[in-house]
Amino acid sequence: MTGSPQPPHQEPAPRVPAWRMLWRLGFLPPLPRYAILRILAAIPVMIGVTFICFTVMSAAPGDPVRIVMGQHYDQEIADQLRARWGLDRPFIVQYGRFLGRVAQGDLGRSYVKRTDVSEYLGDKFVNTLLLTLVAMCIAVALGLVAGIVSAAWPRTAADYILMLLAVGGISIPVFWLGLMLQLYFASKLGWLPVSDMSYSGSLESLWRNSTSYVQYWWTAYGSHFVLPGITLATVPMAIIARLTRSSMLEVLGLDYIKTARAKGLSYRRVVLVHALKNALIPIITVIGNNFAVLLTGAVLTETVFAWPGLGRAMVDAINQYDYPVVMGGVLIMAGVFVLVNLVVDLVYGFIDPRVRYG
Amino acid sequence: MAEFWKAVLGNRAALLGIILVAAALLVALACQWLSPFDPNAQYRAYTGQPPGTLIDEDDAIVGEFRLGTDANGRDVLSRVLYGARISLLVGVVATALNLLIGILIGTLAGYFGGWLDAVLMRVTDTFFAFPGMLLAIILLATLNQPEVRSALVSVSGKLDPGIWGLFIALGLTGWTGIARVIRGQVLTLKEEEFVEAARAIGCGHTRIIAVHLVPNCFAPIIVLGTMQIAYNILSEAGLSFLGLGIQPPAASWGGMLSEGRPYLTSMPWWGVFPGLALALTVLGFNLFGDGLRDILDPRLKVRS
Numbered sequence: 171m172t173g174s175p176q177p178p179h180q181e182p183a184p185r186v187p188a189w190r191m192l193w194r195l196g197f198l199p200p201l202p203r204y205a206i207l208r209i210l211a212a213i214p215v216m217i218g219v220t221f222i223c224f225t226v227m228s229a230a231p232g233d234p235v236r237i238v239m240g241q242h243y244d245q246e247i248a249d250q251l252r253a254r255w256g257l258d259r260p261f262i263v264q265y266g267r268f269l270g271r272v273a274q275g276d277l278g279r280s281y282v283k284r285t286d287v288s289e290y291l292g293d294k295f296v297n298t299l300l301l302t303l304v305a306m307c308i309a310v311a312l313g314l315v316a317g318i319v320s321a322a323w324p325r326t327a328a329d330y331i332l333m334l335l336a337v338g339g340i341s342i343p344v345f346w347l348g349l350m351l352q353l354y355f356a357s358k359l360g361w362l363p364v365s366d367m368s369y370s371g372s373l374e375s376l377w378r379n380s381t382s383y384v385q386y387w388w389t390a391y392g393s394h395f396v397l398p399g400i401t402l403a404t405v406p407m408a409i410i411a412r413l414t415r416s417s418m419l420e421v422l423g424l425d426y427i428k429t430a431r432a433k434g435l436s437y438r439r440v441v442l443v444h445a446l447k448n449a450l451i452p453i454i455t456v457i458g459n460n461f462a463v464l465l466t467g468a469v470l471t472e473t474v475f476a477w478p479g480l481g482r483a484m485v486d487a488i489n490q491y492d493y494p495v496v497m498g499g500v501l502i503m504a505g506v507f508v509l510v511n512l513v514v515d516l517v518y519g520f521i522d523p524r525v526r527y528g
Numbered sequence: 529m530a531e532f533w534k535a536v537l538g539n540r541a542a543l544l545g546i547i548l549v550a551a552a553l554l555v556a557l558a559c560q561w562l563s564p565f566d567p568n569a570q571y572r573a574y575t576g577q578p579p580g581t582l583i584d585e586d587d588a589i590v591g592e593f594r595l596g597t598d599a600n601g602r603d604v605l606s607r608v609l610y611g612a613r614i615s616l617l618v619g620v621v622a623t624a625l626n627l628l629i630g631i632l633i634g635t636l637a638g639y640f641g642g643w644l645d646a647v648l649m650r651v652t653d654t655f656f657a658f659p660g661m662l663l664a665i666i667l668l669a670t671l672n673q674p675e676v677r678s679a680l681v682s683v684s685g686k687l688d689p690g691i692w693g694l695f696i697a698l699g700l701t702g703w704t705g706i707a708r709v710i711r712g713q714v715l716t717l718k719e720e721e722f723v724e725a726a727r728a729i730g731c732g733h734t735r736i737i738a739v740h741l742v743p744n745c746f747a748p749i750i751v752l753g754t755m756q757i758a759y760n761i762l763s764e765a766g767l768s769f770l771g772l773g774i775q776p777p778a779a780s781w782g783g784m785l786s787e788g789r790p791y792l793t794s795m796p797w798w799g800v801f802p803g804l805a806l807a808l809t810v811l812g813f814n815l816f817g818d819g820l821r822d823i824l825d826p827r828l829k830v831r832s
Contacts (some may be wrong), residue, residue, distance in 0.1 A: 188699075213653050214650060215650065215652075215657050218650070218651070218654035219654055219657055219658055222654065222655075222658070222663070223658075223666060226663075226666050226667055226670055227666060227670070229670055230669060230670040230673065231670075231673045232673065239549060252830070269823060303803065329714045334541075337541075337811065337814050337815060337818065338807075338811060341758065341762075341807055341810040341811035341812075341814045342807045342810075343762055343765055343766065343785075343803060343806050343810070344766075345765075345766060345769050345784060345785065346799075346803030346807065348793060348798055349785065349789060349803070350800070350803070352792070353792050353796060353799075355795065357793045358790070358793075376818050399785050409747060421674075453780075463659075466593060466659030466662070469661060469662075469665070469770065470766050470769065470770070473769075473770060477751075482757070483661060484665075487664055488666055491668060496666070500658075500659070500662065503659035503662065504657050504659065507657050507659060508657065525620075
């Protein structure tokens with residue numbers, strides 16, 4: 171060590187890859203920049219999901235051509251079909267072609283339905299979306315109320331009963347619940363339709379026999395949403411109720427709640443305004459997560475109620491080796507999953523101004 | 529350990545959970561002695577009889593179908609009891625696989641960090657983004673081909689060969705949550721002094737992970753594992769209900785519901801009782817898991 175004074179130690183500037191410097195330039199405001207980065211980060215995940223799906227499907231010993239042609243199997247036509255669908259090419263070429271088509275916004279044509287995959291799955295997706303919206307409205311409304319009541323009066327009879335119901339809600343098999351609801355409310359009491367998304371008879375005669383538009387709409391469409399909606403809502407409702415309770419209890423123990431009470435605010439106002447606002451962040455996450463799960467995983471409920479949705483279309487397509495439909499559906503579902511999670515993260519910013527997007 | 533049992537006995541919900549789980553385990557282990565009939569025997573004279581039907585042979589009562597019979601004349605009670613074996617077996621084995629994969633990926637990612645962490649977590653994200661039961665359905669559609677089934681008959685013993693597909697499909701799909709929690713635990717644990725000490729006395733990575741890190745993740749592993757058993761049992765029933773898991777004539781709760789569904793109005797007992805057994809078993813595991821979490825690790829939040 172020499173006696174000369176050392177210059178003050180300086181941290182070397184962190185090395186930043188060139189492509190990230192682009193974003194550092196800040197030509198976009200933080201929020202859109204964050205959203206775009208998140209969507210870009212989702213691309214490898216989407217590629218991974220489709221790759222796993224494609225690998226497993228290709229490993230299956232089944233043959234789509236055989237399924238499509240059925241008993242009219244003819245070697246020559248089968249070879250032509252295989253060539254047209256690219257099934258005679260190696261696995262990796264098939265997957266590459268799929269990615270190439272997706273990059274151009276084309277999901278291909280269904281082997282079995284003989285229609286465009288995007289059109290076919292688009293209709294199914296809308297049906298699933300409608301049912302999911304109904305179910306989530308029920309789940310959020312009842313789940314929040316149950317959770318708030320439990321947390322506001324913990325260790326009371328109401329709390330114990332509600333939480334026992336909630337743990338029952340996550341334990342009950344949804345398809346069994348659906349069947350029991352059908353058995354009681356549809357078959358036994360005859361209040362509601364057993365299955366299907368809309369009135370199965372002639373809509374015209376129903377229109378003529380209806381006394382009001384509301385009655386017509388209810389018989390033709392509205393009533394068909396009740397049982398599947400309740401069935402689908404059970405699990406998210408129970409999860410939301412449990413989480414709301416634990417999140418609220420945590421917040422209610424904090425000092426600022428005591429301050430609010432001490433300055434004379436009513437218990438109701440403190441619970442519903444002060445506590446709920448801060449307890450809401452984890453609840454929003456769970457609501458978003460469940461929304462995505464319902465949009466993508468309602469196979470069982472859709473099967474029980476013969477609902478023409480995405481989940482059932484996927485199961486049918488898997489059983490028929492309709493590769494384009496399966497791959498398209500997986501892509502749509504993974505995309506929805508990523509988007510919903512992004513929206514959830516953006517909603518945080520509106521609820522909690524402390525959240526910053528870096 | 530004594531303290532643990534005291535805490536369990538003090539928590540009524542956990543106690544109820546333990547009782548339900550113990551009952552389900554007992555039934556699963558002893559179903560051949562508990563069930564009054566052979567679950568696959570068809571009593572042709574007694575098809576679709578309601579619960580409590582007596583068997584009348586030469587004016588002598590020789591037995592009773594306590595929960596009725598299905599449309600093939602099989603005893604519903606015996607089939608429900610045998611269904612417990614399938615459900616618990618799939619639940620436990622698939623969960624063991626989930627834990628194995630989850631712990632492996634979680635500890636590797638958390639302990640080594642760097643690029644390995646990045647890669648493993650992207651893999652986890654990918655599996656997590658896979659919608660619902662879809663991956664399990666795709667895997668089962670592959671594994672339940674007639675060729676695969678016939679190849680597995682010899683190793684399945686008395687069980688339906690479809691059970692192997694369920695083990696694999698559920699084992700490969702439910703591990704993402706476990707991997708994330710374990711990674712988080714390992715990230716904090718590896719900075720602790722006892723890990724430093726272990727490294728200082730010359731322990732290798734394998735030994736540090738297996739002896740020092742994994743045992744310290746015991747609480748989340750046992751809680752998540754219990755909850756995962758419940759989830760896997762539900763998924764097994766759902767997949768069998770869709771006709772993808774255990775194939776009829778083998779007795780499984782999901783399969784019975786699927787078979788009994790067209791007769792729900794005429795023979796409700798066929799579908800009601802297996803569903804009830806399923807709901808109670810899953811409720812038991814969930815209550816038990818809740819109780820375990822409160823006792824072992826109160827910080828672990830309700831799983832989303």
